[in-house]
Amino acid sequence: MPPIEDHPLRYELSNELHARPFPTVGAEAEAIWLAIKRPNDAAARDREADRQHLLALLDRHGAQHPQPGATHYSGKIGRHDLKWESHTEFVTYTILSAGLGERPFDPAIWAALPEDWLAAAPGQRITSAQVRILKRPGNDATITQALRDWFEPESLAASAVLDDSAVIASDFRIDAGGHMRFAIFAGAGTGPARIGRILQRLCEVETYKAMAMLGLPRARDLNAAMARIDGGLSALLDEMSQETAAPEAALEQLLTLATDLETLMSRAAFRFGATGAYEAIVNQRVQVLRENRFNGHQTFAEFMMRRFDPAMRTVKSTERQLRSMTDRAQRASDLLRTKVEVGRSAQNQEVLASMDRRAALQLRLQETVEGLSVVAISYYGVNLLAYLLAPLAYRAGIEKPTLTALLVLPVIAAVWLLTRRIRKAMH
Incomplete structure (x- = not known):
């Protein structure tokens, strides 16, 4: 193939598809999983702080550093395998330890993450x-007894996954040590790669479930504010139907309510959007496990349907209600604006009519003044002409009163024509 210039992002985008490979885990192992998130949604994650926190852990064990700007890392810290991933809102640490302790879910494995290092984390858990990953015994009764000992029966979910290659179980409760518990019983023919995929899916289900649940308290907090705004909006709409209501005052109140709604919407938009995305990931991760019922226990999908889905429906309902109230406020605002504009148009018509009446009066007054002006000018014009022509009239034998009488009509006509010509020229 002849040489051709590559797009500058070609390799970066291709490598992104392979950036987070599944871990490989043996059938006798333990794993811990930690997700750290900033406490405030509005506060952007400091990725460099997250990276420095990872480097502090690696330096304790003399491990190799990741590349600058890396969003994932895999390596060994002591006798453990570490996997670190940076996500949009959180970072995760996975510690894999070969072999099983004598005590199920022994918290000693958490010593791989020192307490002072955890205390310095740039975020919250x-x-x-x-x-706990074990070989699946030949007798399922042994698994059932172990599940009774390790988990709360009331919320226990257990199922055979991936064509019966393993049995997974959890009660999704926080134990005395502050952690969730999961168990994987791998079948004899299940290899480390498949066990690693199962482990990754379980950790993703738990993490994304926790992130999705953040939308529930936000929805509950919004309900009180939405109830207050809804009451004010309903009362305002009732007032709008009355003839005595002042549209300008109602419009100002409505704009205040609409502003409050937009503020709530802007504050909740990111969390509600993230909740919907995380919910979709949880459901997809559970689906790809291809569960089958195990000894009559509820499956992970059934647990999510009973415990997780109602919370997500509450969030979606709150979001729909908030959008509906925003649309109602917008429609009411449009109606009020129309009512105000109609009222102002009527006022403008009255003002124009009043201006027309005033213009007509001014025209009549102007015509009256013009008539009086013609009389006054004619009076002075007649007198001036009488004084001017008196000597000539005296020689002709015409008396002054007669001369004055003869001059009145021509002077008035001349003044009237001159005034008319001036007004016509001005217009």
């Missing part, structure tokens, strides 16, 4: 989990 959104979730943490401990996973």
Whole structure:
């Protein structure tokens, strides 16, 4: 193939598809999972602070550093395998340890993450989990007894996954150590790669479930404010139907309510949008496990349907209600603006009619003044002409009163024509 210039992002985009490979885990192992998130949605994540926190852990074990700007890392810290991933809102740490302790879910494995290092984390724990991976015994009764000992029966979910290659279980409760518990019983023919995929899916289900649940308290907080605004909006709409209501005052109140609604919408938009995305990921991760019922226990999908889906429906309902109230306020605002504009148009018509009446009066007054002006000018014009022509009239034998009488009509006519010509020229 002849040489051709590559797009500058070609390799970066291709490598992104392979950036987060599944871990490989043996059938006798333990794993812990930690997700750290900034406490405030509005506060942007400091990715450099997250990276420096990772480097502090690696330096304790003399491990190699990731590349600058990396969003994932895999390596060994002591006798453990570490996997670090940077996501949009959180970072995750996965610690894999070969072999099983004598005590199920022994918290000693958490010593891989020192307490002072955890205390210096640039964020808060959104979730943490401990996973115990065992070989699946030939007798399922043994698994059932272990599940009774490790988990709360009331919320226990267990299922056979990936064509019965493993059994997974959890009660999705926080134990005394502050962690979720998961168990994986891998079948004899299940290889490390498949076990790693199952482990990754379980950790993703837990993490994205926790992130999605952040939308529920936000929805509950909004309900009180929405109820107050809804009451004010309903009362305002009732007042709008009355003839005595002042549209200008109602419009000002409505704009205040609409502003409050837009503020609520802007504050909740990111969290509600993220909740919807995380919910979709949770459902997809559960679906790809291809669950089958195990010994009559509820499956992970059934647990999510009973416990997780109602919370998500509450969030979606709150979001729909908020959007509906915003649309109502917008429609009411449009109606009020129309009412105000109609009222102002009527006022403008009255003003124009009043101006027309005043113009007509001014015209009549002007005509009256013009008539009086013609009389006054004619009076002075007649007198002036009488004084001017008196000597000539005396020689002709015409008396002054007669001369004055003869001059009145021509002077008046001349003054009237001159005034008319001036007004016509001005217009």
